[in-house]
Structures are given as structure tokens and as C-alpha cells.
Amino acid sequence: MKTIQVATTINGDATEFVCAPDESLLDVLRNRLGLTGAKEGCGTGDCGACTVTLDGRMVCSCLVLGAEVEGSTITTIEGMSTGDALHPLQQAFIDHAALQCGICTPGILVAAKALLDRNPDPTDTELRYWLAGNLCRCTGYDKIIAAVQDAAAKMRTA
Amino acid sequence: MMDTGVSKRKFKQVGTRPARPDGVDKVKGRAMYGADMTAPGMLTGRILRSPHAHAEIVSIDVSEAVALTGVKAVVTGADLVAQDDIAMRDIQINVLATDKVLYDGHAVAAVAAVNADVARAALKLIKVTYRALPHVTDVDAAMAPDAPVVQAGRSLETVPAGMSANVTNQCEFGHGNLDAGFARADLVIERSFTTAATHQGYIEPHACLASMTSDGKAEVWCCTQGHFNVRSICAPLLGIEASQLRVTASEIGGGFGGKTAVFIEPVALALSRKSGRPVKIVMTRDEVFKATGPTVATSMDVKIGMTKDGRITAGDATLRYSGGAFPCGTVEMGAQSAFAAYDLEAVRTLGWNVLTNRPKEAAYRAPGAPQAIYAVESVIDELCQKLNLDPLDVRIKNAATKGTLSSYGPTFDDIGLMATLEAAKNHPHYSAPLGKNQGRGLSAGFWFNFGGNTSVSLTVNTDGTVSVSEGNPDIGGSRASISLMAAEELGIGYDKVRTIIADTASLGHNDNTDGSRVTFAVGLATIHAARDVIKKMCGRAARMWDIDEDAVTWVDGAAVPAGDNAGKFPPMTLAEIAATSLQTGGPLAGHHEFTADGAGVSFGVHLCDIEVDPETGHTSVLRYTVFQDAGKAVHPDYVEGQMQGGAVQGIGWALNEEYIYGRDGRLQNAGFLDYRIPVASDLPKIDTVILEIPNPGHPYGVRGVGETPIVPPLAAVSNAVARAIGMRMTSLPMSPPRILKALSGG
Numbered sequence: 001m002k003t004i005q006v007a008t009t010i011n012g013d014a015t016e017f018v019c020a021p022d023e024s025l026l027d028v029l030r031n032r033l034g035l036t037g038a039k040e041g042c043g044t045g046d047c048g049a050c051t052v053t054l055d056g057r058m059v060c061s062c063l064v065l066g067a068e069v070e071g072s073t074i075t076t077i078e079g080m081s082t083g084d085a086l087h088p089l090q091q092a093f094i095d096h097a098a099l100q101c102g103i104c105t106p107g108i109l110v111a112a113k114a115l116l117d118r119n120p121d122p123t124d125t126e127l128r129y130w131l132a133g134n135l136c137r138c139t140g141y142d143k144i145i146a147a148v149q150d151a152a153a154k155m156r157t158a
Numbered sequence: 159m160m161d162t163g164v165s166k167r168k169f170k171q172v173g174t175r176p177a178r179p180d181g182v183d184k185v186k187g188r189a190m191y192g193a194d195m196t197a198p199g200m201l202t203g204r205i206l207r208s209p210h211a212h213a214e215i216v217s218i219d220v221s222e223a224v225a226l227t228g229v230k231a232v233v234t235g236a237d238l239v240a241q242d243d244i245a246m247r248d249i250q251i252n253v254l255a256t257d258k259v260l261y262d263g264h265a266v267a268a269v270a271a272v273n274a275d276v277a278r279a280a281l282k283l284i285k286v287t288y289r290a291l292p293h294v295t296d297v298d299a300a301m302a303p304d305a306p307v308v309q310a311g312r313s314l315e316t317v318p319a320g321m322s323a324n325v326t327n328q329c330e331f332g333h334g335n336l337d338a339g340f341a342r343a344d345l346v347i348e349r350s351f352t353t354a355a356t357h358q359g360y361i362e363p364h365a366c367l368a369s370m371t372s373d374g375k376a377e378v379w380c381c382t383q384g385h386f387n388v389r390s391i392c393a394p395l396l397g398i399e400a401s402q403l404r405v406t407a408s409e410i411g412g413g414f415g416g417k418t419a420v421f422i423e424p425v426a427l428a429l430s431r432k433s434g435r436p437v438k439i440v441m442t443r444d445e446v447f448k449a450t451g452p453t454v455a456t457s458m459d460v461k462i463g464m465t466k467d468g469r470i471t472a473g474d475a476t477l478r479y480s481g482g483a484f485p486c487g488t489v490e491m492g493a494q495s496a497f498a499a500y501d502l503e504a505v506r507t508l509g510w511n512v513l514t515n516r517p518k519e520a521a522y523r524a525p526g527a528p529q530a531i532y533a534v535e536s537v538i539d540e541l542c543q544k545l546n547l548d549p550l551d552v553r554i555k556n557a558a559t560k561g562t563l564s565s566y567g568p569t570f571d572d573i574g575l576m577a578t579l580e581a582a583k584n585h586p587h588y589s590a591p592l593g594k595n596q597g598r599g600l601s602a603g604f605w606f607n608f609g610g611n612t613s614v615s616l617t618v619n620t621d622g623t624v625s626v627s628e629g630n631p632d633i634g635g636s637r638a639s640i641s642l643m644a645a646e647e648l649g650i651g652y653d654k655v656r657t658i659i660a661d662t663a664s665l666g667h668n669d670n671t672d673g674s675r676v677t678f679a680v681g682l683a684t685i686h687a688a689r690d691v692i693k694k695m696c697g698r699a700a701r702m703w704d705i706d707e708d709a710v711t712w713v714d715g716a717a718v719p720a721g722d723n724a725g726k727f728p729p730m731t732l733a734e735i736a737a738t739s740l741q742t743g744g745p746l747a748g749h750h751e752f753t754a755d756g757a758g759v760s761f762g763v764h765l766c767d768i769e770v771d772p773e774t775g776h777t778s779v780l781r782y783t784v785f786q787d788a789g790k791a792v793h794p795d796y797v798e799g800q801m802q803g804g805a806v807q808g809i810g811w812a813l814n815e816e817y818i819y820g821r822d823g824r825l826q827n828a829g830f831l832d833y834r835i836p837v838a839s840d841l842p843k844i845d846t847v848i849l850e851i852p853n854p855g856h857p858y859g860v861r862g863v864g865e866t867p868i869v870p871p872l873a874a875v876s877n878a879v880a881r882a883i884g885m886r887m888t889s890l891p892m893s894p895p896r897i898l899k900a901l902s903g904g
């Protein structure tokens with residue numbers, strides 16, 4: 001199968017790659033670009049472990065084709081913080097023990113940041129519905145909600 | 159957290175909530191899970207699976223697949239070493255079938271190719287000729303005398319003659335005179351229940367990277383709850399010795415018991431040996447549902463007698479569990495735990511395991527207990543309703559305490575059931591008002607907990623820091639707890655300790671991360687390893703002070719003379735001893751290897767408020783509180799996390815989750831869209847109350863906490879629904895169609 005050449009910006013860096021026409025963005029990120037922070041939990045858009053933002057919009061990268069992202073800007077978990085600093089959401093997840101196994105954590109962090117970018121002061125209900133597409137099997141979501149609200153409060157006063 | 163004041167020891171580190179050592183890697187997406195590792199020259203492995211629920215394999219022709227460009231190896235069941243031991247043989251033929259396929263999704267062959275596209279194409283070129291056989295997927299149907307036989311000749315001697323050949327084992331527990339007990343009751347209720355098979359639902363599919371050379375040297379990197387177990391199973395299947403196979407556990411993306419089993423690692427090794435290249439296999443979610451362990455499906459009868467004032471006079475339970483196409487002992491754990499919470503004069507549990515054409519059961523968090531206890535707690539709740547008794551008072555009246563002869567044999571030592579029941583009774587949740595279509599349910603829960611084989615090594619580095627090597631994959635923050643216990647025992651700061659998970663070549667055998675054993679058993683081994691190195695550090699101080707070794711003791715992180723007679727020397731800290739260690743006798747290390755016992759049983763009580771929508775049959779959980787005895791909560795955040803996560807898995811089991819089989823014996827809902835686990839918007843806050851009734855079997859009082867929380871939710875939710883709709887549901891899950899059917903009188 002003939003490959004397609006794609007030019008994008010990923011986590012602020014101009015990035016070019018080639019991919020097969022039927023190759024998912026998730027496979028491109030993980031297998032071609034070494035960005036394994038996005039995880040494949042289902043491959044059908046049901047679990048949210050592969051969540052990234054595409055031109056500011058939250059997507060399941062397993063449901064996006066690599067060939068679709070020509071000219072787009074993509075942010076993955078690897079782009080959430082730079083250098084030795086953590087994003088307030090990342091710090092809050094550690095402080096609140098909001099992860100157990102941690103496999104869903106990258107997707108949930110990307111999703112939570114996408115919410116706070118739009119709504120810096122969500123209610124618990126808004127937050128729970130926003131995160132309904134991100135499955136976590138370990139925590140029962142309780143400490144995740146607490147961590148996101150704590151980070152949101154800190155970000156509002158920062 | 160509630161402090162009951164019974165813990166005598168004052169802790170400096172244990173009981174605090176520091177950041178976990180793997181936290182930054184995990185929030186930055188850098189942690190390496192099963193599918194994240196690559197190797198130069200790596201091939202992609204994929205597995206061909208049976209489309210039949212039950213069929214004879216007449217022939218397998220792989221010639222066209224082998225000939226496809228880019229295919230580097232094809233393996234079938236013939237590529238694994240046939241096992242004599244029956245339990246190993248079950249694993250062998252589950253990993254790659256030989257004569258028969260036993261369920262939809264059973265592995266029959268595998269390929270390794272240069273990429274996933276070629277591998278998928280190659281699978282289509284493998285020609286398997288099947289002769290379909292009659293199948294059975296329902297546990298009650300499988301017990302019928304004329305049921306299709308899943309595997310012949312698997313019944314143990316315990317099974318009475320005349321039962322279906324699918325019944326593999328029978329067990330019975332209890333004591334006292336049942337007839338006399340039921341005769342004393344003012345009310346006897348007998349009910350039958352069913353629970354659906356549910357999957358552990360870990361978000362990370364099974365994944366491994368294997369490399370094996372033609373001279374029998376092998377490496378495996380995989381997500382597992384026990385890499386020593388992976389080695390123990392893979393080595394004989396490949397015909398190599400344990401020393402030649404090194405297994406390294408990746409970070410693990412959830413397991414809940416399901417990753418104590420081995421599925422793909424032997425296949426990847428066989429493909430690697432044949433192709434001469436590393437092979438990675440990652441399951442799809444469809445494969446995870448079809449071919450890895452769900453828990454047992456059950457059918458149960460429970461009969462309980464009670465006096466007007468709420469004393470249980472007798473309890474009798476018959477359990478029919480199916481662990482799929484292979485014998486499994488889960489029903490024994492169900493039978494032992496069914497009535498464990500109660501002090502009973504007359505009790506009996508009878509259990510059968512039954513073969514069906516479903517995937518091989520794998521452990522799921524307190525395996526066997528949630529189902530049996532659901533049935534028992536439902537009948538107790540109905541007795542309370544009919545006798546107009548407070549359900550918490552009745553449980554307090556009948557609760558097992560220290561000295562109770564348990565329903566499964568042992569006499570209990572210090573246990574926390576009464577404390578959790580009383581905490582629930584005194585909690586504001588229990589007396590909060592309820593609205594229309596709402597109900598409150600409660601249930602007690604029990605799990606045995608486990609100790610097991612454990613090996614830990616602890617080194618004191620020359621800069622005064624400590625490295626702990628343990629052999630149990632960290633599934634929910636255990637490295638933090640192990641570091642806390644090492645720091646506590648050594649008298650140094652948590653930040654001076656780093657705990658890592660070592661590979662199979664670096665430690666003695668460690669049992670799986672299961673049975674709620676890691677914080678208990680690995681923690682205990684770590685404490686002993688710390689004491690071992692403390693003794694050595696005291697020896698170094700004694701030598702430098704030129705006094706007797708026995709005259710030195712360890713206080714607050716330093717060697718000190720044991721008394722005035724020993725001599726007057728200022729304390730010599732761990733850092734000071736470490737700094738000169740290479741000049742005073744060499745490197746300092748402690749270790750401990752043992753089979754841990756004294757795990758200490760665990761009890762919990764859950765309170766649940768729900769509301770049923772009479773138009774849709776949908777049940778919303780409004781409020782939920784978990785009370786549990788942790789013995790001693792080493793890192794309370796992660797204890798709460800276990801309580802919350804287990805409760806929510808149980809809520810999913812009660813309300814939504816089930817394996818649905820068609821008449822063709824094939825699984826109809828092998829994906830997260832149709833097998834619906836709870837999402838954030840389904841749930842309220844899950845409140846937690848930790849009780850601390852110290853376990854006499856651990857120096858800090860620690861009990862395992864991981865499994866008990868999945869036990870009570872099934873009955874707690876069901877009892878709440880029964881009170882909300884005025885009808886008792888006896889089948890799980892209580893999905894909206896089932897509730898609607900009940901409401902409409904169906």
C-alpha cells in the first residue's frame with residue numbers, strides 16, 4: 001500500500017511523517033513517532049485512553065486517520081508540560097492519588113485540560129459528564145474529580 | 159479516617175500520604191506499559207481464534223500463510239511442549255488449542271510478520287477445518303444430564319455419580335444441625351439467584367514482547383500481575399529451564415486478577431524462536447473479552463431462617479459456578495465465604511463447578527465471594543423486611559467476632575466486622591432521608607486475604623539512601639507503601655528510599671500480585687529485610703566502637719549503645735555507617751525470603767442509596783459509603799482508592815455488566831460499547847471510612863485491602879433496589895430492561 005506524506009505540528013514541533021492510508025493517528029503517534037503516552041485501550045473510540053487534541057478539539061486518536069491531520073496542530077500528553085515543570089493538573093493527579101495503574105491517566109489529563117481551557121470553573125456534574133468518555137477501572141473516578149477541581153481552583157487563582 | 163485508637167504503635171512514616179515514586183512518569187505519559195516497548199528487528203504477532211463455541215479441529219493448513227511475503231513464522235499447538243501435569247495442560251491447550259476448540263475466541267494458531275497488515279492477511283490464509291460439536295454456555299443447562307460434554311473425564315472423585323459430566327468438583331463446608339436450626343426460625347426464606355459473568359475490564363489489553371534464540375535463551379517483557387508465574391508457565395511450554403528465561407514486568411494497566419493468567423507470552427516466545435527475531439503481541443479489546451478470563455457465571459439457592467428478634471438460626475446455600483471450559487476452584491472460595499460474616503450455630507454451603515463453552519475463568523478481585531455473598535445478603539435483607547427489623551441491627555446481632563467458629567472452619571482472631579457495622583450505623587448516611595423511588599441498601603462483605611511466597615532485597619547505598627527490590631508488579635501504588643514501611647523500620651525519610659520491581663533473575667520466586675497480598679506480604683518481607691540490614695549496621699558500629707555486637711541497638715535511624723554498660727558513644731546514623739561501609743566490611747544489604755502467613759481476614763460494610771426511574775428502569779446511584787477494616791492503612795490514599803475502585807466495579811456488576819452469549823454460543827458484546835463499565839457520570843462521590851483493627855499477623859497490623867471492596871456492592875445495590883421498587887430482583891445485572899420487566903409484573 002502506498003504511503004502518504006503528512007506535515008503537522010505536534011506538541012509545538014513541526015513534524016512530518018509518512019503513513020498508510022488506513023493507519024490511525026494513534027498508530028502514527030505510537031509506532032512512527034515514539035509518542036507512546038497515548039494508549040490503545042479499545043481501538044473503537046469507547047475508552048478514551050488515546051485522547052489527544054486536534055486543532056484544539058478533543059479526539060480519540062484511534063478514530064482519526066494519520067492522513068487526515070495534514071496541516072493540523074496536535075497536542076498529546078507529552079506536550080502538556082515542558083522541561084522539569086508539571087502542569088497543575090499533572091501535579092494535582094499526583095497529590096490526590098488520582099491514578100492507580102495510570103493507563104487511563106494520559107487520556108484523562110488531556111481531556112480535563114480541554115475542559116478547563118473552555119470552562120475554568122466546572123461543576124462536579126459538568127466534569128463527570130465531560131470525562132464520561134474516558135474509562136478508568138481502578139479509581140471509581142472519585143479522586144480524579146477531586147484532583148481536577150483542585151487543579152482548576154489553582155489555575156483560576158494563578 | 160476514623161481512628162479507633164486500637165493501634166498501639168506510633169508511626170512516623172506509615173499512615174502518611176507521600177507522592178508515589180512512579181507518579182511523574184505516569185502523568186507525563188512516559189511510563190512504559192506492556193505495549194510501549196520495542197526491540198530492533200521486532201515482528202508483529204497475531205493470533206487466529208476459533209469462530210466456534212465448540213468444535214473438533216480436523217486439520218490446520220498453514221502453508222499459504224507461511225508462503226506469504228513478510229511472514230516470518232507460523233505456530234500452532236504442536237509448537238508447544240505437551241504437558242503431563244493436568245493444570246499445566248489446561249494452560250497449554252488454552253494458550254494454543256490442540257484437538258478441540260472449547261469456546262468462541264479460543265486460540266488455534268499464530269503468525270509473526272513484518273507488520274500488522276501482513277500478519278492479519280496471513281491469518282486469513284490459515285485453513286482450519288473444524289467439525290462443529292454441540293455447545294453449552296449456561297451453567298444450569300450444563301448441569302442437565304443430557305448436556306453437551308465440554309471436556310470428558312474431568313470430574314473429581316468428590317462429584318457424586320449420576321451428575322452431568324460437566325460437573326468437575328464438589329465442595330461442602332459448615333457445621334451444626336440445619337434441620338434443628340430451621341425448626342427454631344420464625345421465618346424461613348428460600349430464594350434462587352443468578353449472576354452474569356463479568357470481565358475485570360482493565361483498560362490495558364494484554365501485551366508482551368518476547369525474544370528467544372535457537373540456543374534456548376529467552377527474554378519476555380510483559381504486563382502481568384506476576385512475572386515469576388509467567389516464567390514458571392512459559393519455561394516448560396517452551397521446553398527451557400527457568401534460568402534461561404528472564405521475565406521483566408512492565409508497568410501494568412490494571413489487572414484485578416485477570417493478569418495472573420498467561421495467554422500470549424508462550425505464543426510470542428514460540429514465534430520468536432521460529433523466526434529468530436523479537437516478537438510483540440498486543441491483544442485487541444475484542445480478544446481481551448473473548449479469550450481472557452471473565453469471572454464465573456453463577457446460579458445459586460439460599461435458604462435462611464430467622465427468629466422474630468433477628469437471630470439467624472440456620473443458613474444453607476447451594477452454589478453452581480461455571481469457570482468456562484476448564485475446571486476451576488472458585489466455587490470453593492464462594493462456598494467458604496458465603497456466610498463468613500456471621501456467627502451461626504447451623505450452616506452449610508454446597509458448591510459445584512460446571513464446565514461450559516466459555517473462556518477459562520481468571521481470578522477477579524475476591525474470586526467467588528461477591529456472588530455467594532450477594533445471594534446470602536439478599537435473603538437476610540428480605541428477612542429483615544418481612545420481620546420489620548433494622549438490617550444493620552440484625553447484622554450486628556449476628557456478626558462474627560473474635561473467637562467465632564467461622565462457617566468455613568477456622569476460628570476468627572481479631573477481626574473488624576463489628577467495628578465496621580457500628581461505624582456504618584453511626585454514620586450520617588444511614589439516617590439521611592430518602593425521596594420517592596429511592597431506596598437504601600447495605601451489605602457486609604468478606605475476603606480471606608493471602609500471604610504467599612515473597613522475596614525482597616534491600617541495599618543501603620554509600621550516600622545513605624536505600625534501594626528496595628521487590629518482585630510484585632505495582633498495580634495501584636504499592637511501591638509507595640513498600641518504601642513507607644522500609645523508611646519506618648530503618649528510621650529514615652521516605653524520600654531516601656526507592657522501591658523498584660526487579661526481574662525474575664534478580665530475586666527468589668514471588669507469587670503473583672493477588673490475594674490482596676502485596677502490602678501485607680511484601681511489606682512484611684521488607685520489614686524483615688530492613689531488620690536484617692539493621693543487624694549488620696549495628697555490627698559495623700560495634701566494630702568501630704570496639705564493643706560487643708549485642709550491646710548495640712537501633713533507635714530512630716541510628717545505632718546506639720544498648721545501655722550505659724555498653725559504653726558511651728553518640729548515635730551513629732544510617733548515613734554515617736553507610737558512608738564508611740566500603741571500608742568497614744563491604745556493601746550493606748539485607749534480604750528476606752519466606753512464605754508469608756497470618757494475612758488476616760478482611761471485612762467491609764457498604765451503604766448505598768439509589769433511585770429507580772419507573773419509566774426507563776434505569777437505576778442511579780445517589781450516595782455510596784464504604785466502611786472497611788484496613789488493619790493499618792500504610793498509605794491511606796491508596797487504601798481509599800482500593801475501596802472506591804472495588805465498590806464501583808461492584809456497582810457495574812450489579813447494574814450493567816454481563817457476558818451475553820447468542821444461541822450460536824458466541825459472545826455478542828465483546829467491546830466497551832456493549833459491555834458497559836461505569837463511567838464518571840454514572841457515579842456519585844464514593845465516601846470512605848477506614849477502620850484500623852490491627853492484624854495480629856503483621857508487626858504494623860496491616861491487612862490486605864484490595865479485594866474486599868468488590869464483595870458488598872452487589873447486594874448493597876440490589877437491596878436498595880428491592881426497597882425502592884418493592885420487589886426483590888434475583889438476577890444480576892439489574893439492567894433497565896430487567897427492572898422494567900419486574901415493574902410491569904413480568
